[in-house]
Amino acid sequence: MTEEKNILLSIRGLATHFYTEQGLVKAVQDVSFDIRAGRTLAVVGESGCGKSVTALSVMRLIPWPPGRIVSGEILFKGESLLKVPEGRMRQIRGNDIAMIFQEPMTSLNPVFTVGDQIVEAIKLHQKKQGRQAWKIAIEMMRKVGIADPDRRVGEYPHQMSGGMRQRVMIAMALSCSPSLLIADEPTTALDVTIQAQILELLRNLQDQEGMSILMITHDLGVVAENADDVVVMYASRVVETASAENLFNKPRHPYTRGLLHSLPKLGAKKERLEVIGGAVPNPLRFPSGCKFHPRCPIGHDKEICRDHEPPLKEVAPGCTAACWFAEGYPRD
């Protein structure tokens, strides 16, 4: 984090709340991290921990009502995204920051051809017209590995498979050469072989285009293969940040350790996978103190964990963790 000039996007103290009928949901609290230019940062966590809301906050696409970004700062190439007017934000969306979503089945508009939908972004941001925009669209489709793009450009989403649609989404997102691609669980809805293809495609495109990727995922396998930096989120907060290598070699937070332990390992003799006991707490009734303490193998019986929330602090160069015992806890 010392090379300031290499940082493309910087999030500081982001908080996004949802004002629901059941009460206030603090979906994202005090989230801070940096995305380096040309690198991939993965945000990991269980469902409902605030990963997607973080991503949507960067795009300023939190639906109001009920959601609203209440505080924080998002700096993108020196511009404060939370302060720019909506018109400027629209220029950034799709052009500088593009996003692909989890559900390729429903994320494309069913009544327009995929070509129409790709061309729409090109016309909007690159001021290219007609045939030229279509040429770029076809070129993009070829780039993302769609065979016979001249023909498929006129097809409707329902005529394509899930993997193909996700490729179309990627083509659409990359058609304006964004410097940041936000991928919100891009492979979750796809089957395993297609997952691998899509991830490889993203890696290759990143090498060619030099963009940064913010990868939202709950799959540590995806993280291991793709990410340079990792942010682990739990119950609306960042609990650990580290480089991917450090994270897998030496996880600092008990939650991260739990996640790593619950991965299936090749050649392991165990009959059953290890799990983290309990479930993600209800965001309407977060526990006191450290939000992980009811499920934590170390902190479940410790007073400090029950009463005080640990701050995110640097525990090693480039590694931060929010745990009272991050620097030394009993071996388990």
Add this chain to the structure above:
Amino acid sequence: MTAYLIRRLLYMVPIVIGVLLATFVLFKVVGGDISQQIAGKNADLETIAEVRHEYGFDKPLFAGLTPLAGDDWQAARQDYTAAIKNERQVRAESENRSVLPISAFDLDLKAQRKWLGDLFRQRLNAHQFGGALEMITLDSQFSDHFKHALTFNFGRALDREKISDKILLGVGPSLSLTIPMFIGTLVVSISMALLVAFLRGTVWDYTIVILCIIGLSIPYLSFIIFGQYFFAYKMDWFPIFYSPDKPMIHSIILPALIGIAAGLGGSLRFYRTVMLDEIRSDYVRTAFAKGLTTRKVLFKHVLKNAMIPIVTNVVLSIPFLVLGSLLLERFFGIPGIGYLMIEAINARDFFVLNALTFMMALLIAVFTLLTDICYAWVDPRVTFD
């Protein structure tokens, strides 16, 4: 496409037959022989018989026996008429009345037929007629019912005017009222629904939903009476009643506005639900993530998807536009189909009602088919295979 169309047109055959069966039971079997009523209170038997013949009530309901010897049949009829007349005369004299009374026998068709049949057989026997005496005829009220409907020749109404003329005359005024009303409601409710869907969950949304429910809860009649009393009578902004001397537009504005006001609640609520379903879709988020403006997302992406339910609703409403508005036309004296229908109900004019019912059923069947064809036009996922 062609195969699909042919198949769908064939599906309409049982529908039309079903409708004709239903209207036959309603208007001919249950409604019965109303020739007495048509001919008038003091009509004599000849007149009644003429009317009965003119409107086809003298034919059997479904199928009957027609004698092969036509003259004998005619002769039997004459005997029958004479005998009835004679019987009534005798009764009139015995009761000392100047007008021939109508006996229960006059109204008892079954008894008449039996009586007529017996008489006919007697005469045939007298002629020593050999071989087959009668053959089954399908020329009945039932066959007439089908014939008239399928040739759109519904004959004459109670007031002796041709029904097809009456309907053709009524369609113009009805459409000039209902089309502006329909388009007005549609445009206002769809654009407001888009707005409300975008502002969902805000005070604006709740206010409009509450207004819709209030509008829905007020009876249609209250809108008409209030509008007519306040805007036409008190304020004198519009004519109270239709006048054939002035241009149509004059008498149409107020009823059309009332119709829009009364219909807006339900229509807006329907389209709001449609839009909300769409606006929550993932593709809307994708469109916003592309950097499109709200207007573009709503009017291009959302609206095209919402077209699917909208088209159904619009196309299926067209037959009802032709039917006009019963209450509005009645209150404002607009001589449309709705007016015609109310008149017919009041006059117990089964002929007109039968024609209107059949026409509506046919229109609805045709427009249902059109709706399905329109689906393919707005939704690429629908094919005709």
